[in-house]
Amino acid sequence: MLNLIFYFQVHQPYRLRNYNALEINKNHDYFNHTLNKEVMDKVATKCYIPTNNLMLKLIEQCKGEFKISYSITGTAIEQFKAYRPDVLDTFKRLADTGCVEFIGETYYHSLALLYDTNEFLEQVEMHRDLMRREFGYHTTTFRNTELIYQDRLSDLIHEIEGFNTILTEGADRILNWRSPLFAYKNYSGVISLLLKYYQLSDDIAFRFSNRGWAEYPLTVTKFVNWVEQLSLAEQKGRSLFLNLFMDYETFGEHQWEETGIFKFMEKLPEYILKNPHLGFAQPSDAFQLANYQQETLAFPEPVSWADAERDLSAWLENDMQNNAIDAYFELLAKIKQSNRFDLLDEARKLSTSDHFYYMSTKYFQDGDVHKYFSPYDSPDQAYIYYINALADLEERL
Amino acid sequence: MKILMFSWEFPPLIAGGLAMACYGMVKALLELGVEIDLVLPTKEMVYFPLKKVEDADTLPVVFLDPVRQKEYDEFFTTKTASTTESVSTILERLEFIGATFSPETYISGSELKTWSHIFEKVSTIKYEHTRTEERVWENIKEYLIGDEDIFKKVQELTIRAEKYAQVLDFDVIHAHDWLTYPAGMLVKKLTQKPLVSHIHATEFDRAGGAGDERIHKLEYEGMTYADLVICVSKYTANMIISRYNIDPGKIRIVHNAYDVDDLSGLQKERIFKGPTIIFLGRITLQKGPDYFIELAGQVLKTHPEARFIIAGSGDMGRRILYRSAYLKLKNKLVFTGFLNRKDVEKILNSVDIYIMPSVSEPFGIAPLEAMAYGVTTIISKQSGVSEVVQNAYKVDFWDISKMVEIVNYLIENPEDCKAMGERGRLEVQNIGWTEASEKILKTYQEAFQIYDSQTH
Structure with missing residues (x-):
């Protein structure tokens, strides 16, 4: 079957x-x-x-x-x-x-x-x-x-x-x-x-x-x-x-x-x-x-379903993406440490992977897909607005 | 004293610092009783006869072509019945003569016919036609060539100079920067009036080293052919002496000034709680934004509570953005993009420390404005403004560790930071255009006398 x-x-x-x-x-x-x-x-x-x-x-x-x-x-x-x-x-x-x-x-x-x-x-x-x-x-x-x-x-x-x-x-x-x-x-x-x-x-x-x-x-x-x-x-x-x-x-x-x-x-x-x-x-x-002995598969490195590479490069390839996500999780930890649960929902909306996808600079085949799905004129802009939002969120602590 | 002045910018037509400098000095010169016929690269062939102080703001217009003048007069008398002219109608008038906000659109290159005939005419003038002069015009003809929009526009302004020379009556010609030097030179040749060339920025400053060869040649010829040269700083004087071999005897130094408002009562409106450090200006090689980014990275290691702002736009913007991400400056550094006047004022009123790490800055007026807001400033030694102000930290642009040391000190001693800012605020109250324009007037008189004694 x-x-x-x-x-x-x-x-x-x-x-x-x-x-x-x-x-x-x-x-x-x-x-x-x-x-x-x-x-x-x-x-x-x-x-x-x-x-x-x-x-x-x-x-x-x-x-x-x-x-x-x-x-x-x-x-x-x-x-x-x-x-x-x-x-x-x-x-x-x-x-x-x-x-x-x-x-x-x-x-x-x-x-x-x-x-x-x-x-x-x-x-x-x-x-x-x-x-x-x-x-x-x-x-x-x-x-x-x-x-x-x-x-x-x-x-x-x-x-x-x-x-x-x-x-x-x-x-x-x-x-x-x-x-x-x-x-x-x-x-x-x-x-x-x-x-x-x-x-x-x-x-x-x-x-x-x-x-x-x-x-x-x-x-x-x-x-x-x-x-x-x-x-x-x-x-x-x-x-x-x-x-x-x-x-x-x-x-x-x-x-x-x-x-x-x-x-x-x-x-x-x-x-x-x-x-x-x-x-x-x-x-x-x-x-x-599954009516058989299922074979085990090891995935030592992450895979994904995105782009030709099927790895993390759609979200975490260039310096903007890496800086943005590092800044994000550092800030999230601070918000939790200071018990500001009132800020948690807004903060978590910024954890959505799409924000990092918009910052992708892969401009060849896959870049077209990225552009189709992005509401911004350029990856640079997506990055600037995201960082500004994080900067404001941190000021509210 | 009557002056024919050529400039590329004048408010409200602003591309860079030149517009504000011209405005400040023209207004102060008018106050001293000097009359100025101002020529800008407008689409219509017009000049601005400035006689009273208010004229610097209202910009009265005269057309060289009487038919166009009539059309213009009729258009605006029917349009504005009121006696006092509002700002919007000044802009409308400027629109009419083809002077829109960006100087890039002043003159349409397509209108340009053959232009070199003008120099053939020059070479027929037998008067004082020495071998040196022949070389000058040969150079101008050779180097004022290029398909770029800007070169086409400079050619056009140069051709028109002949008309202005015929129609206008004046004692001294005053030309600002290389864009207007060929026009100024031509008028001197045709009228035998003295020429004062004003240098606000050299191609060396803009390019961060050797730049466009044509522009270097035009700067060289423009200053060599002038009777006197006004430099905006000692820094620039040294530059033109060593790089262009200009005779030091004919150089006059007149520092730029800045008419500040007294902002002593103003309450700071912070953006960030933490100590805030700003870079404000064009993001270009000349302004040293890369040094600012490196500094931010190092300061954050000691003071993670510090916040950095880069305000402005420019051809290095993307490189600086990527570099800041590479250096992992997290959300401690934000970019504002290009800011209008109102936003510049807002942001200056929100920060603690202003840094101008320019690689080469003939003058650099921006720190004076920051100081007017009581912001503590750190300025590059490679700038003219560092010769003028006392209450600012002065550092070589490349000495990042020294700058880091100062910023760290100011963060750790906020009282000292505030005190320095306050001293700076008081100091710039006294840097006005009146004194500078007196020096310019003296230069005019000198040029007139030199010329007078030569010709009579």
Whole structure:
């Protein structure tokens, strides 16, 4: 059996406004509310609402055979509540179907794992509480920000009661000759790992509408045909997992409706389920379904799902990014030491990885993607406003 | 005494310090009874006849072309019925004559026809046409060439100089910096009136060493051909003597001044709780922002509570930004970007220490303004302003460890820091343009006499 596991990332950051140095100590509002509302409105209309409705319809049609999973950040949920509560309602309806798994992560979509273990654990706990509160869901699968994973993460997640699976990138440099279709164990053998099958995931997420791509246009028949070829690798009745991980905004936002992305998704479950060797599963099913000795995989260095390098360089490459994040975690520690919990929420909104992504100066292939996703004219500006905000926050101590 | 003055900037048309210096001296000269016909690189061929002190602010306009003058008069008499002219209408008038805020847009290069014919005319003037003179005009012709916008504009101003020479009546020609030297020289040649060349900044200062060869040649010729040269400092005088071989006997030093307001009652409005140190100016090689960044890194090691501000913009901005990140200055250093006048005043009123680590600063008026706000200043010895003020720390721009020592001392002894700032504040109250303009007037008279005795 080959199980398709869909996991969709739902995230919106709090974008900073052009926060000038002369405003330090005068104006403590760092965020661009107008822009954040505008983006939320746009993405809700183009993506969240129509895609959620489609998923609801598919789940109903397939009578429990079609399963999906979501990771929704705390900053996204807060902005749903502020600007588009209707989006949160449709996610709640999805939760009620029982065919949807919610995945744990850091509340603020942060890089805390790499800098401050206690902060990381606190943000994981906050997110878990949020999932319980909003969807009545107890998370057992974990994904770290941008699928960043290394051995140390599995140690930390294993310590938290109830988590048994982690999602990450099927990076070539870790897998070598191995297939991402198997379920693996972390280096110490205590946590299950599901690895993104990046070719097929990115065929949908990035290449779907690319007319320069040899396989354009991607039809459902073609895609299912590729999936069926994969299932030939299935041997001795072992359960395989095709992990299709992507941004939820792929639907209607990165790939516009005109590209046919919704029609593609609408037909996919039916075509998959026609084949008795194919089916859908949730990440938490893998723990039981894996009917073989799972091999352990060591990740001594961090991997992620971003850019061609699949490492941390999208957020932590140049001096601006490194200085900004060092300054941030130094300040966060100070805020906690001085018991200024009133400042903690604002401070944590600045921990979101997007702020560092905007400072990226990778100007070649991936730089285009960075520019597309950045609200600023240049990485320099993103850096200047961020540092100014940190300077003001420190003055408030 | 009537003066024909060529300048590239004059408020409200401001690119750099030259505008403010010209404004200060012109106003003070008018007070002394000097009359000035001011020529700027305007799109329309006009001059500004300045007779009373107020004229420096209202800028009356005269067109060389009477038809255009009529059009202009009609346009503005119908437009403004009121007797007192507001600031906005002055700006409107300047707009009309094509003098917008950035001097880069003064003259459109496309209007430029052949320009070298002007020098052919010069060489037909037999009067006093010596071999040296031949070389001068050959050089001007050769080096006033370039496709850059700025060179086109200088060519245009030079061509027009002939017209101004024909129409206007004056005793002395006064030209500010290389951009107007060829125009000044040409008028001297055509009218045989004495020329005073004023040097505010040399190409050596701007480039941080040898710069554009053409500009060096024009500076050399402009000062050599002048009857007298006014330098803004001893520092600049030494520079033009050693680099351009200008005859020390014809150099007059007139330090720039700054008419400050008395700000003694002003309450400081801090941005940062911690001791705050500022770099304020263009972020260019000449201003030494890189020394400021290194200093910040070292001071923060001893005093993590210190805060640093870089205010301004310039071609080195990105390099300095990246360097500050590389040095891990965290959120202890912030960048404001370009600031308008109001914001400059606000920020000066928020800081404790001002540093001007310029590599080469012919004068450097900015520290005087900082001092007016009672801010303790540390200034580069490689500057003209260091010859003028007493109550400021003076350090070689490259001596970072000395600067660090001073800043650390001031942070550790805030009372001393305050006292120094207060002494500086009092000192700059006495640095006004009146004294400087008296020296300039004396220079005019001298030039007039030298010339008079030569020609008669």
